[in-house]
Amino acid sequence: MFEEWADQFDPPSYHVIDPPRRVMIDLGQFILAPESFARGVPLRVRNGVVVDREYTSALHAWARTSSGGWIAFVTCVVLTGNGKGRIWMRQWCSRQAVSLPDDEQRPSERQGRPRQGR
Known part of the structure; x- marks a missing residue:
């Protein structure tokens, strides 16, 4: 890589993560998906990729950006x-789109975080 x-x-x-680590990613954090887009669209369009939720994912690597993030x-x-x-x-x-699954977080990290479907 x-x-x-x-x-x-x-x-x-x-930093390469080997073996990859299980994480959650929030697609809405890095793919623009305003709620207003879902209203009034034909059924064939709503059959598209669901981006307004979290998905279980595999984390393979971290890379520093030129701005320090x-x-x-x-x-x-x-x-x-x-x-x-x-x-x-x-x-x-x-980085903001990635989080640990609920079963790996401390209770204090879960408070205030909206539950979303998986």
Whole structure:
């Protein structure tokens, strides 16, 4: 994944997670999906990819951005609106879109976080 990134810093500007770690990603954090888009659209359109929810994902790596933040490389299966279709997604996303599953969080981290379907 990082074969062509000559990083001379210690610690490095990237970190591979091997084996990948189970995380949750909130697609709404990095794919624009305003609620207003869902109202009044034909059924055939609502059968598209569901982006306004969290998905169980595999975290493969972290990479530092040139502005000092971090982005995560994740893979997951994303469902369609009617539940009959799915696509595999491999995506870089913001740190804010990634969280630990509820069963790995401390109770104080769960409070105030809206529960969403999985």
